[in-house]
Amino acid sequence: MPDAEVAEVFAAQWPRVVATLRADLGDLDLAEDAAQHAFAAASERWPDEGPPDVPGAWLITVARRWAIDQARRDIRWAQREDDVRTALELPQRERGAIADDLLAMIFGCCHRALDESARVALTLRYAVGLPTAAIARSFLVPEATMAKRLVRAKKKIAATNIPFQVPDRPHLAGSLHEVLRIVYVIFTQGHAAPTGELIRGDLCDEARWLAGCLCELLPDEPETWGLAALLAFTDARRPARLDADGEVVLLSEQDRSLWDADAIADGRRLLRRALSHRRIGPYQLQAAIAGAHDDAPTFDETDWATIRRLYAVLAKLEPSPVIRLNEAVAASLAEGGEAGLALLEPLAEPLDGYHYFHLARGDMLAQTGDRDAARRAFDRALDSCDSDAERRAIRRVAAERLGVQR
Numbered sequence: 283m284p285d286a287e288v289a290e291v292f293a294a295q296w297p298r299v300v301a302t303l304r305a306d307l308g309d310l311d312l313a314e315d316a317a318q319h320a321f322a323a324a325s326e327r328w329p330d331e332g333p334p335d336v337p338g339a340w341l342i343t344v345a346r347r348w349a350i351d352q353a354r355r356d357i358r359w360a361q362r363e364d365d366v367r368t369a370l371e372l373p374q375r376e377r378g379a380i381a382d383d384l385l386a387m388i389f390g391c392c393h394r395a396l397d398e399s400a401r402v403a404l405t406l407r408y409a410v411g412l413p414t415a416a417i418a419r420s421f422l423v424p425e426a427t428m429a430k431r432l433v434r435a436k437k438k439i440a441a442t443n444i445p446f447q448v449p450d451r452p453h454l455a456g457s458l459h460e461v462l463r464i465v466y467v468i469f470t471q472g473h474a475a476p477t478g479e480l481i482r483g484d485l486c487d488e489a490r491w492l493a494g495c496l497c498e499l500l501p502d503e504p505e506t507w508g509l510a511a512l513l514a515f516t517d518a519r520r521p522a523r524l525d526a527d528g529e530v531v532l533l534s535e536q537d538r539s540l541w542d543a544d545a546i547a548d549g550r551r552l553l554r555r556a557l558s559h560r561r562i563g564p565y566q567l568q569a570a571i572a573g574a575h576d577d578a579p580t581f582d583e584t585d586w587a588t589i590r591r592l593y594a595v596l597a598k599l600e601p602s603p604v605i606r607l608n609e610a611v612a613a614s615l616a617e618g619g620e621a622g623l624a625l626l627e628p629l630a631e632p633l634d635g636y637h638y639f640h641l642a643r644g645d646m647l648a649q650t651g652d653r654d655a656a657r658r659a660f661d662r663a664l665d666s667c668d669s670d671a672e673r674r675a676i677r678r679v680a681a682e683r684l685g686v687q688r
Contacts, residue, residue, distance in 0.1 A: 288328050292321055295338045296411030301387035303345055304446060310408065310436055312349060320345035382448070384409070385499045388492070390439070390446030392461040400435040401464050402471075407432055410488045420471055420485065458500070462509050462565065465492045469513050473523075486517050497552070507556035508566035514549035515572035518542040530675040534581040546576045567596040586616035603632040611642050619649030637666035641676055648683035657684060 299320065303313035320341040324333075334340040391404035399421065406412040406420070418428035438444075449457045472485030493510040500506050522536040531537075553573055556566045571592045578584035593609035606629055614622025623646050626639070633639035644659030660680035667673050 288325060288333075291328075291333060291337050292324070293411060295341055296321070297387070297409050298338055298384055299341045299345065300408055300411070301383040302342055303349070304387060304408075305383040306346065307349060310439065310446075312352075314408070315352070316345035316349040317341070319348040381499055384495065385448050386446045388461055388496070389448055389457055390444060392457075392464045393439075393444045394457075394460050395442055395444055396435060396438065398464070398467065400431065400438070401460075402467055403428065403432060404435050405464055405492070406468065406485075406488065410492065412484070412488060416484065420482065454503075458503060458505070461496070462493075462505060465489050465496070466509060466513075466565075468492070469516075473516070473520075483520070486513075486520065489513060490517060497555075502559070504556045504559035504561050505563040505565045507552050507559075508563055508569050511549045511552035511556060511569035512565050512572055514545045514552060515569060515576050518545035518549065518576055528671070530671050532675060532679065533575065538579070541576065546573075549573055549576065562595075564596060564600050567592055567599070571596075584615070586612050590616050603629050604636075604638075607633060607636075607639055607642060610646075614642075614646045614649065619646040622646040623650070635666055637663045637672070637676070639663075640666060641679065644680065645683060653684055656680075660684075 296317065300313050300317045303316050304310050307313050307316070323344050324337075324341060388405065388409045391409050392401050396404070403417050403421070406417045407414065414429050414432065415425045417432075418425045421428060423431075448454070466489070468485055469489035472482040472487075472489060490510070490513045493506065493513050496503075496506040497510050518541050519533070519536060521542060522538070522540040523531055525531050549569065550573065553566065553569050556569070571589050574585055574589050574592070590609055590612035593605060593612055597605045597609060606625065610622045610625035610629070613625055623643070626643055626646065629639060640659050640663035644656045644663060647653075647656035647659055657680070660676060660683075663676050663680075664673055667676060
């Protein structure tokens with residue numbers, strides 16, 4: 283079995299194996315150690331012997347045996363050997379399916395008692411299975427630092443007795459909202475990584491995988507389908523977001539023939555499923571907006587009036603200056619720069635440090651013919667932006683709108 287295929291099986295099985303072992307053992311550290319032992323054994327045997335018929339079951343069996351041996355040999359675990367044995371010999375039917383364990387793992391990692399960075403890191407490590415080094419790269423810290431953060435987070439889980447279980451129905455909505463938000467944070471990190479990389483495809487892929495798992499595990503929750511649709515529509519544009527030189531390509535300038543047609547079709551399917559529940563939520567509205575962009579044959583033929591209405595509804599559900607900014611942009615494109623500026627004015631204070639606000643304002647002012655004010659707004663956008671690549675994009679837009687040589 284080629285190493286690449288072994289790695290592919292590992293990536294697919296890691297979250298499920300760790301989730302199952304954590305549910306078995308009630309200990310995240312021991313579950314991770316046991317899983318690592320099983321994967322190490324597999325990496326030695328599978329390339330020569332070939333994989334077993336059911337790789338996941340093989341890995342869990344090996345890990346369980348290791349956990350029992352560990353309990354027997356290590357004096358620290360000696361007093362727990364009976365407990366470990368008892369737990370591991372429980373019939374599978376008494377614990378539920380593996381999918382339930384994975385869902386419990388996701389809810390545990392995203393628990394609101396943890397700070398956001400810990401939730402993202404834990405989810406990437408244990409629910410997704412991303413290596414610690416890759417997670418460290420997302421946070422711009424050395425691998426050793428991230429390893430320590432994960433250890434601290436696990437200690438907090440143990441100290442505060444954070445449950446690894448799916449909340450009951452009365453508490454599900456609030457907890458699910460936090461889970462979906464963390465998945466969205468992971469995705470947005472993939473599209474605007476703080477590392478300076480403009481696209482981290484691995485993070486985008488993992489976020490979409492997590493969203494798909496949540497749809498499978500919670501099929502009656504429309505916002506899970508809405509989030510999955512939003513990620514599919516947005517990620518469909520990934521191939522066109524950067525040019526051959528790695529520069530940012532704005533939506534208005536992207537080659538739409540490069541957009542991923544399969545992802546767009548998937549987004550439509552997921553959104554239809556979400557809307558079939560007739561319980562509209564923020565992710566469904568954002569998905570509808572993203573879908574409207576993806577359905578437009580050109581930027582100029584985009585249905586800006588519909589997009590503006592969708593943003594207006596979204597702003598009522600989630601009052602946010604950024605959502606209002608997006609509504610203002612849609613209004614300027616549907617009705618002209620004056621209409622956009624009227625909506626933008628109340629946002630000047632809360633979004634003063636946000637470069638997209640000043641970029642949008644410069645664009646609208648240029649539409650109205652106020653070149654001097656537009657130039658000042660573009661300069662503010664440059665001053666507020668930390669990314670060199672995005673600053674170059676802002677200069678391109680400013681030069682085009684103001685009709686000057688770059």
